[in-house]
Amino acid sequence: MNQRTLGIAAAVGALAGARALARRARAYELRDKVVLVTGGSRGLGLVIARELARHGARIAICARDEDELGRAKLDLIERGAHVIAVPCDLTDRTQIARLVTTVRDQLGPIEVLVNNAGVIQVGPMELMTLGDYEQAMHTHFWGPLQLTLAVLPDMRARQAGRIVNITSIGGKIAVPHMLPYTASKFALVGLSEGLREELAKDGIRVTTVVPGLMRTGSPPNALFKGQHRAEYTWFAIGDSLPITSMSADRAARQIIDALVHGDPEVTLSIQAKLATRLHGLVPGAVQRLLGLVNRVLPKPGGIGPASAAGRDSRTPLASSVLTASTERAAARNNEL
Secondary structure, three states: OOHHHHHHHHHHHHHHHHHHHHHHHOOOOOOOOEEEEEOOOOHHHHHHHHHHHHOOOEEEEEEOOHHHHHHHHHHHHHOOOEEEEEEOOOOOHHHHHHHHHHHHHHOOOOOEEEEOOOOOEEOOHHHOOHHHHHHHHHHHHHHHHHHHHHHHHHHHHHOOEEEEEEOOHHHOOOOOOOHHHHHHHHHHHHHHHHHHHHHHHHOEEEEEEEEOOEEOOOHHHOEEOOOHHHHHHHHHHHHHOOOOOEEHHHHHHHHHHHHHHOOOEEEEOHHHHHHHHHHHHOHHHHHHHHHHHHHHOOOOOOOOOOOEEHHHOOOOHHHOHHHHHHHHHHHHOOOO
Protein backbone atom coordinates (compact mmCIF):
# COMPACT_ATOMS: atom_id res chain seq x y z
CA MET A 1 0.00 0.00 0.00
CA ASN A 2 1.22 3.55 -0.67
CA GLN A 3 1.59 6.22 1.98
CA ARG A 4 -1.77 7.82 1.20
CA THR A 5 -3.62 4.51 1.58
CA LEU A 6 -1.82 3.82 4.84
CA GLY A 7 -2.74 7.28 6.10
CA ILE A 8 -6.42 6.80 5.27
CA ALA A 9 -6.45 3.38 6.94
CA ALA A 10 -4.80 4.83 10.06
CA ALA A 11 -7.32 7.70 10.20
CA VAL A 12 -10.26 5.32 9.82
CA GLY A 13 -8.84 3.08 12.54
CA ALA A 14 -8.29 6.04 14.87
CA LEU A 15 -11.85 7.28 14.28
CA ALA A 16 -13.30 3.83 14.99
CA GLY A 17 -11.23 3.60 18.16
CA ALA A 18 -12.36 7.04 19.32
CA ARG A 19 -16.00 6.12 18.72
CA ALA A 20 -15.60 2.89 20.68
CA LEU A 21 -14.03 4.78 23.60
CA ALA A 22 -16.79 7.40 23.54
CA ARG A 23 -19.44 4.67 23.51
CA ARG A 24 -17.79 2.96 26.46
CA ALA A 25 -17.67 6.28 28.33
CA ARG A 26 -21.46 6.65 27.90
CA ALA A 27 -22.13 3.28 29.57
CA TYR A 28 -25.04 3.45 32.02
CA GLU A 29 -25.32 1.12 35.00
CA LEU A 30 -28.79 -0.47 35.11
CA ARG A 31 -28.49 -2.19 38.48
CA ASP A 32 -31.12 -0.78 40.87
CA LYS A 33 -32.33 1.73 38.28
CA VAL A 34 -36.11 2.21 38.08
CA VAL A 35 -37.24 1.21 34.59
CA LEU A 36 -40.76 1.45 33.17
CA VAL A 37 -41.57 -0.82 30.20
CA THR A 38 -44.88 -0.15 28.49
CA GLY A 39 -46.58 -3.11 26.85
CA GLY A 40 -44.50 -5.23 29.19
CA SER A 41 -46.99 -8.02 29.76
CA ARG A 42 -46.16 -10.02 26.62
CA GLY A 43 -44.12 -10.22 23.45
CA LEU A 44 -41.09 -7.99 23.00
CA GLY A 45 -41.94 -5.92 26.10
CA LEU A 46 -41.81 -8.99 28.33
CA VAL A 47 -38.57 -10.17 26.72
CA ILE A 48 -37.03 -6.72 27.30
CA ALA A 49 -38.17 -6.84 30.94
CA ARG A 50 -36.48 -10.24 31.36
CA GLU A 51 -33.24 -8.79 30.01
CA LEU A 52 -33.53 -5.82 32.36
CA ALA A 53 -34.04 -8.23 35.26
CA ARG A 54 -30.79 -9.93 34.29
CA HIS A 55 -29.10 -6.53 34.66
CA GLY A 56 -30.55 -6.03 38.15
CA ALA A 57 -32.96 -3.18 37.33
CA ARG A 58 -36.09 -2.47 39.36
CA ILE A 59 -38.85 -2.91 36.83
CA ALA A 60 -42.37 -1.60 36.36
CA ILE A 61 -44.44 -3.12 33.56
CA CYS A 62 -47.78 -1.83 32.35
CA ALA A 63 -50.48 -3.05 29.96
CA ARG A 64 -54.26 -3.01 29.71
CA ASP A 65 -54.94 -6.66 30.51
CA GLU A 66 -54.63 -7.42 34.24
CA ASP A 67 -54.53 -11.20 33.74
CA GLU A 68 -51.66 -10.88 31.26
CA LEU A 69 -49.87 -8.54 33.67
CA GLY A 70 -50.26 -11.02 36.50
CA ARG A 71 -48.72 -13.84 34.47
CA ALA A 72 -45.87 -11.60 33.30
CA LYS A 73 -45.16 -10.46 36.85
CA LEU A 74 -44.91 -14.07 38.06
CA ASP A 75 -42.62 -14.88 35.11
CA LEU A 76 -40.28 -12.05 36.08
CA ILE A 77 -40.37 -12.80 39.82
CA GLU A 78 -39.36 -16.39 39.05
CA ARG A 79 -36.32 -14.93 37.30
CA GLY A 80 -35.37 -12.94 40.40
CA ALA A 81 -36.75 -9.59 39.27
CA HIS A 82 -37.85 -6.78 41.55
CA VAL A 83 -41.03 -5.91 39.64
CA ILE A 84 -44.41 -4.24 39.93
CA ALA A 85 -47.25 -4.53 37.41
CA VAL A 86 -49.59 -1.59 36.86
CA PRO A 87 -52.71 -1.78 34.67
CA CYS A 88 -52.80 1.21 32.32
CA ASP A 89 -54.44 2.20 29.05
CA LEU A 90 -51.92 4.48 27.36
CA THR A 91 -54.64 6.13 25.29
CA ASP A 92 -55.99 7.68 28.54
CA ARG A 93 -54.03 10.68 29.82
CA THR A 94 -55.41 10.31 33.35
CA GLN A 95 -54.23 6.70 33.55
CA ILE A 96 -50.77 7.73 32.30
CA ALA A 97 -50.45 10.27 35.12
CA ARG A 98 -51.63 7.65 37.64
CA LEU A 99 -49.10 5.14 36.26
CA VAL A 100 -46.15 7.49 36.75
CA THR A 101 -47.31 8.36 40.28
CA THR A 102 -47.74 4.69 41.20
CA VAL A 103 -44.26 3.77 39.97
CA ARG A 104 -42.73 6.73 41.81
CA ASP A 105 -44.52 5.81 45.03
CA GLN A 106 -43.61 2.10 44.92
CA LEU A 107 -40.16 2.10 43.31
CA GLY A 108 -38.98 5.69 43.03
CA PRO A 109 -38.70 8.22 40.19
CA ILE A 110 -38.50 6.65 36.74
CA GLU A 111 -34.90 6.69 35.52
CA VAL A 112 -35.38 4.72 32.30
CA LEU A 113 -38.48 4.74 30.10
CA VAL A 114 -39.00 2.10 27.40
CA ASN A 115 -41.90 3.05 25.12
CA ASN A 116 -42.79 -0.34 23.68
CA ALA A 117 -46.60 -0.66 23.72
CA GLY A 118 -48.07 -1.25 20.29
CA VAL A 119 -51.08 -2.23 18.23
CA ILE A 120 -51.05 -3.74 14.73
CA GLN A 121 -53.94 -3.53 12.28
CA VAL A 122 -53.47 -5.44 9.00
CA GLY A 123 -55.59 -5.06 5.88
CA PRO A 124 -56.10 -3.00 2.71
CA MET A 125 -56.21 0.78 3.02
CA GLU A 126 -59.84 0.75 1.77
CA LEU A 127 -60.90 -1.04 4.97
CA MET A 128 -59.03 1.12 7.48
CA THR A 129 -61.23 3.53 9.44
CA LEU A 130 -60.41 6.84 11.11
CA GLY A 131 -60.72 4.95 14.38
CA ASP A 132 -57.88 2.66 13.30
CA TYR A 133 -55.62 5.64 12.67
CA GLU A 134 -56.65 7.25 15.95
CA GLN A 135 -55.93 4.06 17.90
CA ALA A 136 -52.51 3.69 16.26
CA MET A 137 -51.58 7.34 16.85
CA HIS A 138 -52.73 7.26 20.47
CA THR A 139 -50.72 4.10 21.12
CA HIS A 140 -47.56 4.84 19.15
CA PHE A 141 -47.31 8.64 19.31
CA TRP A 142 -49.46 10.35 21.91
CA GLY A 143 -48.87 7.71 24.59
CA PRO A 144 -45.05 7.84 24.31
CA LEU A 145 -45.13 11.65 24.13
CA GLN A 146 -47.32 12.02 27.21
CA LEU A 147 -45.27 9.49 29.18
CA THR A 148 -42.05 11.23 28.17
CA LEU A 149 -43.38 14.60 29.31
CA ALA A 150 -44.47 13.01 32.60
CA VAL A 151 -41.04 11.54 33.44
CA LEU A 152 -38.92 14.48 32.21
CA PRO A 153 -39.13 16.67 35.35
CA ASP A 154 -37.45 14.00 37.52
CA MET A 155 -34.88 13.20 34.81
CA ARG A 156 -34.03 16.87 34.35
CA ALA A 157 -33.69 17.35 38.10
CA ARG A 158 -31.07 14.55 38.14
CA GLN A 159 -29.52 15.67 34.83
CA ALA A 160 -29.62 12.01 33.82
CA GLY A 161 -31.98 9.51 32.24
CA ARG A 162 -32.59 7.19 29.35
CA ILE A 163 -35.57 6.97 26.98
CA VAL A 164 -35.92 4.13 24.49
CA ASN A 165 -38.57 4.31 21.77
CA ILE A 166 -39.41 1.04 20.03
CA THR A 167 -40.38 2.15 16.52
CA SER A 168 -40.33 -0.14 13.46
CA ILE A 169 -38.94 -0.67 9.99
CA GLY A 170 -42.50 0.44 9.19
CA GLY A 171 -41.50 3.85 10.58
CA LYS A 172 -38.80 4.15 7.93
CA ILE A 173 -40.44 2.42 4.95
CA ALA A 174 -44.21 2.37 4.44
CA VAL A 175 -45.46 -1.23 4.50
CA PRO A 176 -48.56 -2.17 2.43
CA HIS A 177 -51.68 -3.28 4.32
CA MET A 178 -50.42 -1.67 7.57
CA LEU A 179 -51.03 2.02 6.90
CA PRO A 180 -52.26 3.17 10.35
CA TYR A 181 -49.35 1.29 11.96
CA THR A 182 -46.71 2.62 9.60
CA ALA A 183 -48.00 6.23 9.66
CA SER A 184 -47.95 6.29 13.47
CA LYS A 185 -44.50 4.68 13.61
CA PHE A 186 -43.18 7.34 11.21
CA ALA A 187 -44.48 9.89 13.72
CA LEU A 188 -42.72 8.11 16.59
CA VAL A 189 -39.42 8.01 14.67
CA GLY A 190 -39.62 11.79 14.16
CA LEU A 191 -40.52 12.39 17.80
CA SER A 192 -37.72 10.14 19.03
CA GLU A 193 -35.05 11.75 16.85
CA GLY A 194 -36.19 15.25 17.85
CA LEU A 195 -36.19 14.35 21.55
CA ARG A 196 -32.62 13.06 21.20
CA GLU A 197 -31.49 16.44 19.93
CA GLU A 198 -33.44 18.54 22.43
CA LEU A 199 -32.75 16.53 25.60
CA ALA A 200 -29.00 15.96 25.21
CA LYS A 201 -28.33 19.24 27.02
CA ASP A 202 -30.18 17.84 30.07
CA GLY A 203 -28.06 14.69 30.30
CA ILE A 204 -30.91 12.56 28.91
CA ARG A 205 -30.11 10.15 26.08
CA VAL A 206 -32.83 8.97 23.72
CA THR A 207 -32.45 5.83 21.62
CA THR A 208 -34.59 5.07 18.57
CA VAL A 209 -34.98 1.32 18.04
CA VAL A 210 -35.96 0.23 14.52
CA PRO A 211 -36.91 -3.47 14.54
CA GLY A 212 -37.73 -5.53 11.50
CA LEU A 213 -39.83 -8.66 11.85
CA MET A 214 -39.21 -10.49 15.14
CA ARG A 215 -40.27 -13.87 16.44
CA THR A 216 -42.05 -12.50 19.52
CA GLY A 217 -45.22 -14.57 19.09
CA SER A 218 -47.37 -11.49 18.44
CA PRO A 219 -49.50 -12.53 15.39
CA PRO A 220 -52.32 -14.07 17.52
CA ASN A 221 -52.90 -10.64 19.08
CA ALA A 222 -52.66 -8.54 15.91
CA LEU A 223 -55.91 -7.35 14.28
CA PHE A 224 -56.86 -8.37 10.75
CA LYS A 225 -59.47 -6.94 8.38
CA GLY A 226 -61.13 -7.97 5.14
CA GLN A 227 -60.02 -11.47 4.15
CA HIS A 228 -58.64 -11.83 7.64
CA ARG A 229 -57.53 -15.44 7.34
CA ALA A 230 -55.51 -14.74 4.19
CA GLU A 231 -54.06 -11.60 5.81
CA TYR A 232 -53.10 -13.56 8.92
CA THR A 233 -51.44 -16.27 6.84
CA TRP A 234 -48.94 -14.01 5.06
CA PHE A 235 -48.31 -11.99 8.22
CA ALA A 236 -47.72 -15.02 10.47
CA ILE A 237 -45.45 -16.78 7.99
CA GLY A 238 -43.33 -13.66 7.40
CA ASP A 239 -43.09 -13.18 11.16
CA SER A 240 -41.88 -16.76 11.65
CA LEU A 241 -39.26 -17.62 9.05
CA PRO A 242 -35.58 -17.17 10.01
CA ILE A 243 -34.86 -15.64 6.60
CA THR A 244 -37.34 -12.82 7.26
CA SER A 245 -37.31 -12.41 11.06
CA MET A 246 -35.00 -12.43 14.06
CA SER A 247 -35.15 -13.95 17.54
CA ALA A 248 -36.89 -11.78 20.15
CA ASP A 249 -34.23 -12.67 22.72
CA ARG A 250 -31.43 -11.47 20.46
CA ALA A 251 -33.42 -8.32 19.68
CA ALA A 252 -33.87 -7.58 23.40
CA ARG A 253 -30.13 -8.00 24.06
CA GLN A 254 -29.32 -5.52 21.30
CA ILE A 255 -31.93 -3.07 22.60
CA ILE A 256 -30.51 -3.17 26.13
CA ASP A 257 -26.97 -2.81 24.78
CA ALA A 258 -28.03 0.32 22.87
CA LEU A 259 -29.79 1.63 25.99
CA VAL A 260 -26.76 1.06 28.20
CA HIS A 261 -24.45 2.85 25.76
CA GLY A 262 -26.85 5.65 24.88
CA ASP A 263 -26.77 4.92 21.15
CA PRO A 264 -28.82 7.33 19.00
CA GLU A 265 -30.36 4.55 16.92
CA VAL A 266 -30.20 0.79 16.48
CA THR A 267 -31.73 -1.10 13.57
CA LEU A 268 -32.47 -4.72 14.36
CA SER A 269 -31.96 -7.56 11.88
CA ILE A 270 -29.85 -7.71 8.74
CA GLN A 271 -33.01 -7.59 6.64
CA ALA A 272 -34.14 -4.28 8.19
CA LYS A 273 -30.66 -2.76 7.80
CA LEU A 274 -30.49 -3.72 4.14
CA ALA A 275 -34.02 -2.43 3.50
CA THR A 276 -33.37 0.98 5.10
CA ARG A 277 -30.07 1.42 3.26
CA LEU A 278 -31.61 0.45 -0.06
CA HIS A 279 -34.52 2.81 0.55
CA GLY A 280 -32.07 5.61 1.30
CA LEU A 281 -30.21 4.99 -1.96
CA VAL A 282 -33.14 4.35 -4.32
CA PRO A 283 -36.40 5.24 -2.55
CA GLY A 284 -38.40 5.27 -5.79
CA ALA A 285 -37.37 1.74 -6.68
CA VAL A 286 -38.25 0.43 -3.21
CA GLN A 287 -41.66 2.10 -3.33
CA ARG A 288 -42.36 0.63 -6.77
CA LEU A 289 -41.38 -2.81 -5.47
CA LEU A 290 -43.71 -2.45 -2.49
CA GLY A 291 -46.45 -1.35 -4.88
CA LEU A 292 -46.00 -4.65 -6.70
CA VAL A 293 -46.13 -6.51 -3.38
CA ASN A 294 -49.40 -4.75 -2.61
CA ARG A 295 -50.91 -6.13 -5.83
CA VAL A 296 -50.49 -9.72 -4.65
CA LEU A 297 -51.77 -9.17 -1.11
CA PRO A 298 -55.41 -10.08 -0.31
CA LYS A 299 -58.07 -7.84 -1.84
CA PRO A 300 -60.86 -6.14 0.16
CA GLY A 301 -63.78 -8.37 1.06
CA GLY A 302 -64.36 -10.88 3.82
CA ILE A 303 -65.37 -9.17 7.05
CA GLY A 304 -64.75 -5.72 5.56
CA PRO A 305 -63.68 -2.98 8.02
CA ALA A 306 -64.42 -5.16 11.05
CA SER A 307 -61.41 -6.59 12.90
CA ALA A 308 -60.61 -10.17 13.88
CA ALA A 309 -57.76 -11.15 16.18
CA GLY A 310 -55.06 -13.38 14.76
CA ARG A 311 -56.09 -16.19 17.10
CA ASP A 312 -59.49 -16.18 15.36
CA SER A 313 -57.99 -16.07 11.85
CA ARG A 314 -55.84 -19.19 11.73
CA THR A 315 -55.57 -21.33 8.61
CA PRO A 316 -53.92 -24.74 8.13
CA LEU A 317 -50.97 -23.06 6.40
CA ALA A 318 -50.62 -20.52 9.21
CA SER A 319 -50.63 -23.33 11.78
CA SER A 320 -48.00 -25.48 10.14
CA VAL A 321 -44.27 -26.05 10.26
CA LEU A 322 -43.90 -22.64 8.57
CA THR A 323 -45.12 -20.88 11.72
CA ALA A 324 -43.83 -23.28 14.37
CA SER A 325 -41.28 -20.78 15.69
CA THR A 326 -43.98 -18.14 16.20
CA GLU A 327 -46.21 -20.66 17.99
CA ARG A 328 -43.36 -21.51 20.36
CA ALA A 329 -42.59 -17.83 20.92
CA ALA A 330 -46.27 -17.10 21.63
CA ALA A 331 -46.32 -19.74 24.36
CA ARG A 332 -43.00 -18.59 25.80
CA ASN A 333 -43.80 -14.86 25.73
CA ASN A 334 -47.33 -14.82 27.18
CA GLU A 335 -48.99 -14.12 23.80
CA LEU A 336 -51.57 -16.91 24.27
